[in-house]
Amino acid sequence: MIRFGAVVLCAAMALSGLALGVSQAAGVLVVPTKAKVYVAGREVAFQNLGIAYNDPVAPANDPGVRTMLDLVQAQMTWQPGTRFAVVTRADGTLITLTVGSAALSVGGTSVAMPFAPFYKGDDLYLPLLPLGKALQLGVRGFASGYVFVPQVLAVQAHSDGQRTVIAMTTSAPAAYRTSYDSHKSELNVIFPGFGTDALGTQPLSGRDGRSIKVTENGPPGYPTTTVTVGVVHGVKFAAHRASGAPEVEAVLAKNESALHLADDSHAVGHVTRTSEATPTPEPSATPSSRPSAGAAPAASTASPVTPAPTRAPSAAPSSAPVATPAAAAPAPSGSPGITVQPEATDIGSPSPTPTPIQIRVTALSVAEIPAGGTRLTLTMSGGPVNFEWHRLDDPDNRFWLDIHGVTLQGPTQTLTSALPFVKEIHVSQFALDPEPVVRIAIDPTQPIDVNIGPVAQSANQMGIEIERQPPASDAPRAGVGTVAWVAVATPPPITHTATQRDLIAIDPGHGGNDPGASNSGYGLVEKELTLQIALRLKQDLQRMGWRVVMTRDSDYEVGDPNGDDHQELQARCDVANAAGARVFVSVHVNSSVAHSLNGTTTYYWRPADKTFAQAVQNSVVLADGIADDGVKRNDFYVVKHTDMPAVLVETAFLSNSADAEQLTRPAFLDKLAQGIANGIMEFTGGPNAPL
Amino acid sequence: MAAMLACAAGCAKKPAQVVQAPGHFTVDFVDAGTEALAPVEYTVDPNLRGPGLADYAVTQLLAGPSTGRDAVVLFPAGTTLDVSLQGDMATVDLGGPLTKSYTGGAEDESAMFKSLTYTLTNVEGIARVQVLLAGKKRAALPGGHMELDEPLTRESFAQ
Numbered sequence: 001m002i003r004f005g006a007v008v009l010c011a012a013m014a015l016s017g018l019a020l021g022v023s024q025a026a027g028v029l030v031v032p033t034k035a036k037v038y039v040a041g042r043e044v045a046f047q048n049l050g051i052a053y054n055d056p057v058a059p060a061n062d063p064g065v066r067t068m069l070d071l072v073q074a075q076m077t078w079q080p081g082t083r084f085a086v087v088t089r090a091d092g093t094l095i096t097l098t099v100g101s102a103a104l105s106v107g108g109t110s111v112a113m114p115f116a117p118f119y120k121g122d123d124l125y126l127p128l129l130p131l132g133k134a135l136q137l138g139v140r141g142f143a144s145g146y147v148f149v150p151q152v153l154a155v156q157a158h159s160d161g162q163r164t165v166i167a168m169t170t171s172a173p174a175a176y177r178t179s180y181d182s183h184k185s186e187l188n189v190i191f192p193g194f195g196t197d198a199l200g201t202q203p204l205s206g207r208d209g210r211s212i213k214v215t216e217n218g219p220p221g222y223p224t225t226t227v228t229v230g231v232v233h234g235v236k237f238a239a240h241r242a243s244g245a246p247e248v249e250a251v252l253a254k255n256e257s258a259l260h261l262a263d264d265s266h267a268v269g270h271v272t273r274t275s276e277a278t279p280t281p282e283p284s285a286t287p288s289s290r291p292s293a294g295a296a297p298a299a300s301t302a303s304p305v306t307p308a309p310t311r312a313p314s315a316a317p318s319s320a321p322v323a324t325p326a327a328a329a330p331a332p333s334g335s336p337g338i339t340v341q342p343e344a345t346d347i348g349s350p351s352p353t354p355t356p357i358q359i360r361v362t363a364l365s366v367a368e369i370p371a372g373g374t375r376l377t378l379t380m381s382g383g384p385v386n387f388e389w390h391r392l393d394d395p396d397n398r399f400w401l402d403i404h405g406v407t408l409q410g411p412t413q414t415l416t417s418a419l420p421f422v423k424e425i426h427v428s429q430f431a432l433d434p435e436p437v438v439r440i441a442i443d444p445t446q447p448i449d450v451n452i453g454p455v456a457q458s459a460n461q462m463g464i465e466i467e468r469q470p471p472a473s474d475a476p477r478a479g480v481g482t483v484a485w486v487a488v489a490t491p492p493p494i495t496h497t498a499t500q501r502d503l504i505a506i507d508p509g510h511g512g513n514d515p516g517a518s519n520s521g522y523g524l525v526e527k528e529l530t531l532q533i534a535l536r537l538k539q540d541l542q543r544m545g546w547r548v549v550m551t552r553d554s555d556y557e558v559g560d561p562n563g564d565d566h567q568e569l570q571a572r573c574d575v576a577n578a579a580g581a582r583v584f585v586s587v588h589v590n591s592s593v594a595h596s597l598n599g600t601t602t603y604y605w606r607p608a609d610k611t612f613a614q615a616v617q618n619s620v621v622l623a624d625g626i627a628d629d630g631v632k633r634n635d636f637y638v639v640k641h642t643d644m645p646a647v648l649v650e651t652a653f654l655s656n657s658a659d660a661e662q663l664t665r666p667a668f669l670d671k672l673a674q675g676i677a678n679g680i681m682e683f684t685g686g687p688n689a690p691l
Numbered sequence: 692m693a694a695m696l697a698c699a700a701g702c703a704k705k706p707a708q709v710v711q712a713p714g715h716f717t718v719d720f721v722d723a724g725t726e727a728l729a730p731v732e733y734t735v736d737p738n739l740r741g742p743g744l745a746d747y748a749v750t751q752l753l754a755g756p757s758t759g760r761d762a763v764v765l766f767p768a769g770t771t772l773d774v775s776l777q778g779d780m781a782t783v784d785l786g787g788p789l790t791k792s793y794t795g796g797a798e799d800e801s802a803m804f805k806s807l808t809y810t811l812t813n814v815e816g817i818a819r820v821q822v823l824l825a826g827k828k829r830a831a832l833p834g835g836h837m838e839l840d841e842p843l844t845r846e847s848f849a850q
Binding site: 509510514515516517518526569570588589590591592593594596597601603633634635636637638640641648650653654655 | 722723724725726763765792794795796797798799801802830831833834836837838843847848
């Protein structure tokens with residue numbers, strides 16, 4: 001609607017612009033400049049960046065202007081020869097710049113500028129600093145360039161008695177992440193690359209939270225804004241992007257239903273947690289957080305590690321440029337306060353694209369570079385990938401790299417073998433929501449230089465080269481970049497019709513007047529066990545960043561209680577089909593008159609689902625430690641009438657005394673749930689992997 | 692070569708139907724320890740075939756093995772199975788407690804219908820088995836897992 005309006009407006013303006021003589025400002029002196037411009041942490045390349053009246057200007061049709069707008073998801077409409085350029089901001093607000101007018105209009109409000117847009121030849125030159133301010137960016141200059149920082153504009157809370165909504169308005173759609181500090185009972189919503197003027201602490205009225213604190217850390221050119229919400233014990237909370245506006249909402253409520261999850265099915269990165277849980281394994285990603293290197297098993301020889309390459313990729317082949325965060329990017333001279341130097345690799349495109357969030361790290365290898373140094377090679381299932389790096393000054397020298405939109409296939413790895421300049425490299429799944437982030441933390445033995453880029457002649461391999469480098473006090477300490485490859489792997493086709501890539505359907509078998517199997521000797525009833533396992537599974541999946549839809553979450557019949565078995569089983573399928581779940585898992589407990597039968601079996605029907613069944617079977621057996629009865633194809637209703645990959649897990653035999661004994665233990669039910677969750681992760685690649 | 696390719700494409704996995712020698716009939720019970728099929732061969736009147744042979748087969752299936760084999764009858768006491776044949780399909784009207792509720796495991800349920808399906812498809816010309824519950828086509832046993840509103844074949848079962 002808004003965009004349509006902008007087009008109409010522009011068309012009208014084009015007519016009025018025809019009569020305009022463009023020579024009136026032809027005398028403005030524009031001095032070409034090599035100043036650097038950074039927007040949202042990225043360097044933006046301009047063709048005709050100039051200085052006029054001491055401020056940066058660029059033509060409306062300059063690729064740099066287009067990139068600048070792309071990075072904050074704004075769009076410009078302008079026709080050569082017309083008097084007006086109209087920019088539609090991410091929140092829908094129109095910004096109008098008018099030739100000869102030293103005021104621009106922001107949503108109808110006039111805002112003064114130092115000078116007016118002007119024509120020089122056929123080019124309409126726009127003053128960039130007022131444009132950045134109108135885009136609600138923080139504008140921070142330094143001697144050799146200009147930094148435009150997206151902002152957390154406002155943090156506002158309101159409570160309706162049932163729920164408390166904390167709305168965090170941003171100047172551009174934010175790639176935020178959340179963490180929960182169980183000791184302080186604090187939810188942190190973290191906006192890397194965002195600054196803010198909304199600093200401070202405010203009390204939170206209502207019964208769900210205590211306070212809201214807004215802080216900004218990190219270098220001014222690439223700051224991180226954190227909104228910390230003190231949560232009352234036992235309150236459930238979720239964070240998600242609001243629809244229709246660049247805004248992130250944190251919702252707190254005593255009851256999960258009051259979170260209005262159903263209304264938020266469109267939300268990206270939805271995760272629900274309860275403040276009793278302790279789901280955050282690592283501290284938030286402030287530059288001072290030390291990677292927890294000792295937490296993971298030493299796994300330098302673990303399975304995902306491929307044999308080390310024997311040949312160096314000639315560190316930075318010209319066809320495969322490598323970003324050099326610490327060395328190649330000179331610090332802005334004369335401005336010690338600005339430490340950002342975001343240096344992206346050249347991916348052959350004038351406008352960096354957001355990282356597609358569907359990529360997995362499928363293998364890791366580490367090798368010594370013959371010329372001196374260490375190279376870590378990550379094999380990706382696709383690309384390109386965006387990354388963000390930070391380093392600490394000497395003598396600490398630690399360096400870490402967050403690769404966004406990427407999941408780590410396999411366990412966390414700590415590489416500790418004797419490598420030049422490196423004590424330890426820790427590779428972990430740092431975050432899963434709102435987007436997966438793989439963190440590579442390097443603990444060096446001395447100051448290092450790190451080169452990041454594609455490995456030559458190898459599609460989808462990302463090389464991280466660690467070389468010795470004397471410390472430079474003015475070298476940048478953070479930046480971002482992109483690695484792209486010519487060949488990009490395509491994910492295997494999935495023939496089902498799931499539409500929600502981050503939604504899992506869980507079906508706890510039986511329920512209500514259908515108890516399923518039972519073993520009175522151990523007090524086991526199938527319908528109770530399936531629910532207990534399913535609720536654990538739900539929590540595990542939510543911790544991994546999934547949304548979950550349950551066919552039942554208590555002891556009742558699914559569908560019409562008076563309906564027949566057809567309605568009952570079809571109703572379970574309907575729940576998953578209607579929700580467009582990505583996969584369907586029916587949880588059962590087996591039984592047999594043959595009491596010797598024991599172990600886990602995963603059933604499927606469609607041949608295409610065998611891979612899913614095998615993934616679940618493997619990880620459940622690994623987790624539960626009981627007999628592996630394998631995957632079986634069987635004519636079970638719920639795996640036939642669901643529209644997505646579907647399996648039915650018969651977790652254990654309650655008719656077998658050994659299995660039954662295990663089923664009485666909550667820890668065993670935990671293992672079953674974790675096993676199923678891991679199998680889902682293995683098969684799908686995670687909640688952000690493509691359908 | 693062509694035959695080999697065809698086999699690679701799936702014929703090896705297709706459950707084989709036992710060719711019954713005249714005067715012999717195999718009833719597929721379920722082994723008590725493994726729930727695998729436990730075939731027991733019966734000597735029958737060579738003139739017994741078609742519906743009569745099918746009726747004989749389900750009667751033996753409910754009665755249990757007459758030999759000393761360690762096989763079990765998974766159909767609960769009181770179960771009735773009325774069989775009729777049409778074309779390549781046997782229709783079995785199941786009566787008794789199973790029509791009210793099923794409280795066994797998926798493993799037993801699968802083995803139970805597998806033994807019924809395998810036994811009836813031992814009758815020459817029969818490839819499919821449609822199960823009715825008390826005369827009506829139903830999606831599944833109450834509390835059951837297997838889909839019953841479509842005919843079962845040997846391929847319906849865990850392989």
